[in-house]
Amino acid sequence: MSAKPRVRVPSTAKKGEVFEIKTVISHTMESGQRKAADGSPIPRKIIDKFVCTYNGKEVMSSEWHGAVSANPYLEFFCTATESGTLEFTWHDEGGETFTATADITVT
Amino acid sequence: MSVLKDTHLALSRRRLLTAAGTGLVAAAGLSVVAARPAAAAPTAAEQITKVAGGTPKEGRVKIDGPEIAENGNTVPVTIEVESPMTADNYVKSVYVFADGNPAPDVASFNFTPQSGKAYAKFRIRLAKTQNVKAVAVMSDGSSYIGSKEIKVTIGGCGG
Numbered sequence: 001m002s003a004k005p006r007v008r009v010p011s012t013a014k015k016g017e018v019f020e021i022k023t024v025i026s027h028t029m030e031s032g033q034r035k036a037a038d039g040s041p042i043p044r045k046i047i048d049k050f051v052c053t054y055n056g057k058e059v060m061s062s063e064w065h066g067a068v069s070a071n072p073y074l075e076f077f078c079t080a081t082e083s084g085t086l087e088f089t090w091h092d093e094g095g096e097t098f099t100a101t102a103d104i105t106v107t
Numbered sequence: 108m109s110v111l112k113d114t115h116l117a118l119s120r121r122r123l124l125t126a127a128g129t130g131l132v133a134a135a136g137l138s139v140v141a142a143r144p145a146a147a148a149p150t151a152a153e154q155i156t157k158v159a160g161g162t163p164k165e166g167r168v169k170i171d172g173p174e175i176a177e178n179g180n181t182v183p184v185t186i187e188v189e190s191p192m193t194a195d196n197y198v199k200s201v202y203v204f205a206d207g208n209p210a211p212d213v214a215s216f217n218f219t220p221q222s223g224k225a226y227a228k229f230r231i232r233l234a235k236t237q238n239v240k241a242v243a244v245m246s247d248g249s250s251y252i253g254s255k256e257i258k259v260t261i262g263g264c265g266g
Contacts, residue, residue: 060222063214075227079222
């Protein structure tokens with residue numbers, strides 16, 4: 001299954017400005033609590049870690065457990081320090097990773 | 108004659124106990140209420156004490172969310188912690204718990220001074236009406252807690 005991530009970052013910001021970042025990724029976030037129609041448990045499959053870096057430096061990270069909803073949405077903030085690239089990585093517990101990037105020009 | 112009868116009873120009893128044992132094991136295997144055995148799963152209170160390194164102080168942590176969640180499968184929650192977010196005074200981590208869920212730990216967020224705001228808006232599953240609690244651990248080691256009750260009409264943990 002694809003897990004297309006989407007991110008929204010302003011394309012420009014003033015140095016020192018605190019800007020908002022919106023992210024979402026399509027992922028089942030199967031907690032392992034649910035059962036199929038025949039009563040067998042649906043196996044757990046979740047994204048358990050999210051990391052945001054800004055020109056290679058980690059600015060925010062997050063650990064997720066089974067209670068994070070499917071298609072996890074996350075909104076947070078970051079300070080504009082210099083022009084460059086924000087990189088977002090989602091880590092599935094099973095080892096798969098998904099990434100997205102966004103460039104920002106800081107004046 | 109009596110020897111045969113005793114043996115017969117002993118075999119039956121053994122069969123009964125074996126069946127009962129298998130039944131118990133099968134029941135435990137099928138139980139998916141808790142990801143971990145019930146006896147071992149730490150409660151929200153225990154996890155809060157652990158991440159806070161003690162008892163967190165009330166305040167500074169704001170939790171925003173609906174009074175009543177229409178759908179327990181996706182409840183929007185916003186956590187915001189008051190802090191200057193400077194290099195020597197910022198929120199290091201925020202741990203979010205749902206005290207009525209089968210597994211109370213929901214998510215944790217690790218901020219840096221560059222975060223600008225100790226803020227996270229996300230969506231969670233709530234099995235039933237309960238308290239969402241957030242513990243903020245500061246760069247100086249102090250900890251604060253906020254709590255918000257969210258009523259749930261349709262539970263979101265597969266039930």
